[in-house]
Amino acid sequence: MRSSRGAWSLAGVVAGAAGLATSYVAAMLLTIRESPVVAVAELVIRITPGWLAEYLIGLVGQLDKPLLILGIFGFLALVCAWAGRLARRSWWLSVLVLAVLAAVGALAVSLQRGATATDGVPVVIGFVTWLAVLALLVAPLRRADENGHEAAADPAYDEAAGHARRTVLVRAGLIAAAAAVLGVAGRVVGRGRRHVEESRRLLRLPQVTEPAVPRGARTDLEGITPWATRNDRFYLIHTAIIVPTIEPADWSLRIHGAVDRELVLTYDDLLRREFTEQWVTLNCVSNPVGGDLIGNAWWSGVRLADLLEEAGVHADADAVLQTSHDGWTCGTPLEALTDDRGAMLAVAMNGVPLPIEHGFPVRTIVPGLYGYVSATKWVEDLEVTRFADISAYWTERGWGERGPVKMSSRVDVPRSGEQVEAGEVRFGGVAWAQGTGISAVEFAVDGGPWTRAELASVPNVDTWVQWTGSLDVEPGDHTVRVRAVDADGTVQDGTERDVLPDGATGWHTSDFTAS
Numbered sequence: 447m448r449s450s451r452g453a454w455s456l457a458g459v460v461a462g463a464a465g466l467a468t469s470y471v472a473a474m475l476l477t478i479r480e481s482p483v484v485a486v487a488e489l490v491i492r493i494t495p496g497w498l499a500e501y502l503i504g505l506v507g508q509l510d511k512p513l514l515i516l517g518i519f520g521f522l523a524l525v526c527a528w529a530g531r532l533a534r535r536s537w538w539l540s541v542l543v544l545a546v547l548a549a550v551g552a553l554a555v556s557l558q559r560g561a562t563a564t565d566g567v568p569v570v571i572g573f574v575t576w577l578a579v580l581a582l583l584v585a586p587l588r589r590a591d592e593n594g595h596e597a598a599a600d601p602a603y604d605e606a607a608g609h610a611r612r613t614v615l616v617r618a619g620l621i622a623a624a625a626a627v628l629g630v631a632g633r634v635v636g637r638g639r640r641h642v643e644e645s646r647r648l649l650r651l652p653q654v655t656e657p658a659v660p661r662g663a664r665t666d667l668e669g670i671t672p673w674a675t676r677n678d679r680f681y682l683i684h685t686a687i688i689v690p691t692i693e694p695a696d697w698s699l700r701i702h703g704a705v706d707r708e709l710v711l712t713y714d715d716l717l718r719r720e721f722t723e724q725w726v727t728l729n730c731v732s733n734p735v736g737g738d739l740i741g742n743a744w745w746s747g748v749r750l751a752d753l754l755e756e757a758g759v760h761a762d763a764d765a766v767l768q769t770s771h772d773g774w775t776c777g778t779p780l781e782a783l784t785d786d787r788g789a790m791l792a793v794a795m796n797g798v799p800l801p802i803e804h805g806f807p808v809r810t811i812v813p814g815l816y817g818y819v820s821a822t823k824w825v826e827d828l829e830v831t832r833f834a835d836i837s838a839y840w841t842e843r844g845w846g847e848r849g850p851v852k853m854s855s856r857v858d859v860p861r862s863g864e865q866v867e868a869g870e871v872r873f874g875g876v877a878w879a880q881g882t883g884i885s886a887v888e889f890a891v892d893g894g895p896w897t898r899a900e901l902a903s904v905p906n907v908d909t910w911v912q913w914t915g916s917l918d919v920e921p922g923d924h925t926v927r928v929r930a931v932d933a934d935g936t937v938q939d940g941t942e943r944d945v946l947p948d949g950a951t952g953w954h955t956s957d958f959t960a961s
């Protein structure tokens with residue numbers, strides 16, 4: 447007698463449960479989404495034809511969604527049991543089955559609105575758990591099987607097989623219990639995080655206005671980066687693995703250090719103050735030439751210059767050390783927070799409360815400085831100080847101290863690798879020189895003469911500007927390059943420099959084919 451089918455099935459089901467539990471906890475911790483199972487349910491709803499959905503809802507009424515989730519769990523249990531039994535014949539076959547399940551989960555997750563790479567992490571964690579637990583559970587069964595082949599007639603074998611089954615049962619019991627505990631823990635954590643999302647959704651910010659793209663800022667060129675970046679398309683950079691979730695009611699900001707009067711502000715204090723709103727393009731210092739770690743949004747908040755004036759900044763201070771809820775720090779030139787560029791404590795992005803991952807409830811926005819020295823998300827502490835006396839997260843790791851954004855420009859159309867029709871080809875992209883403004887953009891094909899591009903209009907000097915132009919192009923492979931000129935007449939630096947230590951330089955190029 448060999449170890450029973452039941453034990454192999456059980457191994458599959460328990461591995462499945464463990465994987466669902468770890469992916470659930472990961473989803474609760476890392477994202478503000480539900481588990482991947484819910485994403486699959488939503489996908490099923492999306493692809494179910496309307497008539498069928500209506501018929502089913504007619505049958506089960508309000509129970510449609512719970513039943514669907516239950517159905518998915520039931521289906522998963524069956525497939526996992528089958529994968530467990532398959533593992534007896536071939537480990538790789540069962541891996542394949544689980545991989546298909548994980549792929550469906552990953553697909554569902556990636557199709558959610560505003561999905562980012564982080565949303566895929568729970569699926570990967572769940573998949574790895576499946577494999578690890580399945581391997582752990584089937585190992586004793588496999589050993590018993592192997593011994594069984596050699597000694598089928600040996601009565602001692604029955605004892606060994608029984609022993610293997612007991613080992614599997616004990617392990618399976620322990621793992622199932624751990625999965626249950628994880629599931630409950632995930633629920634608790636998830637509730638707290640989702641509560642903050644709920645608070646955010648219910649917030650009304652009367653001083654915040656809707657973003658209205660200024661007249662003439664948008665060109666009609668197809669394929670060009672939208673002038674205004676949607677929140678769910680805005681790049682994300684933070685060191686926190688678990689994004690802080692802070693109730694507005696629990697938030698406060700302390701302004702202290704070299705000041706006459708220390709200030710402590712609550713969220714309500716902030717909302718009672720006069721608001722400022724501005725289009726500002728936010729740049730990451732790690733954005734390579736032509737990269738997309740940049741976005742343009744309508745920010746609303748309270749001017750830092752006013753707050754710092756109220757606090758009474760000492761004359762010898764030249765920096766503000768900002769600290770976030772998650773302990774990230776940056777040193778910002780004091781001048782950039784007190785001059786008239788409009789640095790602010792932002793509470794809204796594109797007309798809605800800051801998305802949690804973009805710093806809810808309050809972050810700093812400073813036009814003209816890279817994010818790593820200025821744009822503290824979940825900001826809670828501002829210490830007025832001197833650069834000589836501080837160090838901060840990225841400057842400790844070799845990045846420049848002050849971080850002014852370098853003038854740059856980018857080709858969006860045609861994209862590298864694109865095929866276009868020969869003849870008159872349209873070109874376009876974006877350019878920025880924060881604090882100064884762009885006066886011209888020039889592009890050149892295959893090392894030919896520089897051609898002046900047309901510039902769209904912009905509301906201020908701190909946003910990017912769209913440029914467009916056209917040129918006759920022969921059939922064949924081509925390269926277009928772009929460079930900007932700022933309002934002072936300075937031509938964009940063409941020297942190719944890497945992002946470290948204080949931002950990349952060089953002219954962006956795009957290779958395309960005309961036919």
Ligand SMILES: Nc1nc2c(c(=O)[nH]1)N[C@H]1C(S)=C(S)[C@@H](COP(=O)(O)O)O[C@H]1N2
Nearest residue numbers: 681682683684685730770774817818821823
């Ligand atoms: N708390 C915190 N704030 C932070 C960071 C961080 O790691 N932690 N990264 C900074 C960097 S390097 C950039 S480029 C911007 C990015 O802001 P975004 O994620 O809203 O686009 O946030 C800045 N603020």
Ligand SMILES: [Mo]
Nearest residue numbers: 730731817818
């Ligand atoms: Mo950054």
